[in-house]
Amino acid sequence: DAGVTQSPTHLIKTRGQQVTLRCSPKSGHDTVSWYQQALGQGPQFIFQYYEEEERQRGNFPDRFSGHQFPNYSSELNVNALLLGDSALYLCASSLAGFNNSPLHFGNGTRLTVT
Amino acid sequence: AQKITQTQPGMFVQEKEAVTLDCTYDTSDQSYGLFWYKQPSSGEMIFLIYQGSYDEQNATEGRYSLNFQKARKSANLVISASQLGDSAMYFCAMREVGGTSYGKLTFGQGTILTVHP
Numbered sequence: 001d002a003g004v005t006q007s008p009t010h011l012i013k014t015r016g017q018q019v020t021l022r023c024s025p026k027s028g029h030d031t032v033s034w035y036q037q038a039l040g041q042g043p044q045f046i047f048q049y050y051e052e053e054e055r056q057r058g059n060f061p062d063r064f065s066g067h068q069f070p071n072y073s074s075e076l077n078v079n080a081l082l083l084g085d086s087a088l089y090l091c092a093s094s095l096a097g098f099n100n101s102p103l104h105f106g107n108g109t110r111l112t113v114t
Numbered sequence: 115a116q117k118i119t120q121t122q123p124g125m126f127v128q129e130k131e132a133v134t135l136d137c138t139y140d141t142s143d144q145s146y147g148l149f150w151y152k153q154p155s156s157g158e159m160i161f162l163i164y165q166g167s168y169d170e171q172n173a174t175e176g177r178y179s180l181n182f183q184k185a186r187k188s189a190n191l192v193i194s195a196s197q198l199g200d201s202a203m204y205f206c207a208m209r210e211v212g213g214t215s216y217g218k219l220t221f222g223q224g225t226i227l228t229v230h231p
Contacts (some may be wrong), residue, residue, distance in 0.1 A: 031216075033219075040199060042221030042222050042223050042224050043116075043159075043205075043219075043221050045218045047217055048218060050214045055216050055230075056216045056221075083203075092159075098160065099209060099210070099211040099217040100166055100211060101149050102149055103149075103159075103217075104161070105151075105155055105159035105160075106158075107156065108157045108158070110157070
């Protein structure tokens with residue numbers, strides 16, 4: 001039973017560029033959430049996708065966008081990268097309607113913006 | 115708005131001893147869930163234990179137990195018989211349950227636990 005998988009594991013980009021991160025949810029899960037974790041901080045909620053639509057969004061600018069595909073996998077896109085976007089980006093999956101069950105996280109993508 | 119506070123940036127414990135990691139929370143919701151996650155240096159977030167706001171008994175999962183005091187809005191994690199592999203960052207998190215919530219997690223700042231041999 002495959003857990004949450006994310007790619008790539010590491011990425012280095014230049015300020016102003018665009019980046020796409022990918023996530024495949026745990027088998028049987030239909031909801032994908034993205035979190036940004038700056039060094040030494042707790043993860044911050046970016047947004048959540050369900051039924052191919054953004055269902056909830058955290059306090060992040062429009063430069064952060066996403067997509068969910070019919071197979072429930074998801075992408076996170078960040079445009080016009082800033083140095084402050086350097087962080088670990090975590091994808092988490094869950095099953096809609098079961099809010100008392102834990103989110104399952106991937107190993108993350110570590111993005112460095114230079 | 116929900117808020118999680120972890121006041122211990124770092125904690126040290128001797129191997130085989132017990133340790134308590136503190137977590138307090140603030141919410142106006144009546145229905146919520148509290149989670150603890152462990153994050154080793156590899157970055158993966160590992161689920162440890164869950165406590166629902168209406169659960170009358172404290173949650174336990176193996177060596178992990180949750181000291182839930184609803185009136186005080188605290189949900190402290192107790193790790194018994196610490197092992198060297200327990201050295202990691204620990205996060206307390208809260209999730210809205212029910213209503214129009216879609217279950218996003220709000221995390222605390224984390225506590226770094228170091229287990230000494």
